[in-house]
Amino acid sequence: MINRLTQFFTSQFLEEKSKDQGHGLEFATAALLIEISRSDHERNDSEKESILAILTSLFEFTEEELSNLIILAEEAIEDAHDLHQFTQVINEHYDYAARKHVVELLWQVAYADGRIDKFEEHIIRRIAGLVHVDNKDFIHAKITARERVAT
Numbered sequence: 001m002i003n004r005l006t007q008f009f010t011s012q013f014l015e016e017k018s019k020d021q022g023h024g025l026e027f028a029t030a031a032l033l034i035e036i037s038r039s040d041h042e043r044n045d046s047e048k049e050s051i052l053a054i055l056t057s058l059f060e061f062t063e064e065e066l067s068n069l070i071i072l073a074e075e076a077i078e079d080a081h082d083l084h085q086f087t088q089v090i091n092e093h094y095d096y097a098a099r100k101h102v103v104e105l106l107w108q109v110a111y112a113d114g115r116i117d118k119f120e121e122h123i124i125r126r127i128a129g130l131v132h133v134d135n136k137d138f139i140h141a142k143i144t145a146r147e148r149v150a151t
Contacts, residue, residue, distance in 0.1 A: 023073065024060045028089035029102065030073035032127055036109045041118035050112035054105050055117055087130035099131040107145030 033054060037047040055066060079087070090102060106127060110120040128138045 002085050024089050025093045028086040029085045030069050031077045033109050034073050035077050036106045039119045039123045046121050047109055047111040050109045084129050100137045103128045103133050104141035104145045107142050111149040
């Protein structure tokens with residue numbers, strides 16, 4: 001499984017789409033979104049739909065590419081010992097405003113089922129710290145995501 005993951009990650013998601021940014025960013029973003037959906041140990045359809053909608057709005061993938069990305073990101077997050085490998089990619093490719101937006105997207109996934117679990121909040125707080133988003137913007141992202149999901 002690790003060989004399959006490494007091979008796919010290398011061939012599909014680390015090749016540059018443009019000179020600025022590779023697919024590693026998409027993979028890391030997907031992995032973090034999936035981590036939030038599984039953090040409360042209750043993955044439901046609304047969270048899965050939220051992740052699909054977010055990834056579709058952020059990146060240009062075919063349906064097959066998106067499906068493969070999610071499968072491999074789920075495997076990677078399951079095998080990961082920590083989140084550093086994913087947050088490092090976010091830090092390398094995103095400026096502060098984009099990292100804050102990623103935190104907002106994490107909140108959107110957490111709110112997708114209509115409630116925030118203490119484990120979801122804990123993981124989002126950890127990720128926000130790893131991507132160097134300050135507490136004021138962490139709270140603002142939470143409020144913005146809650147309002148967006150409520151509408």
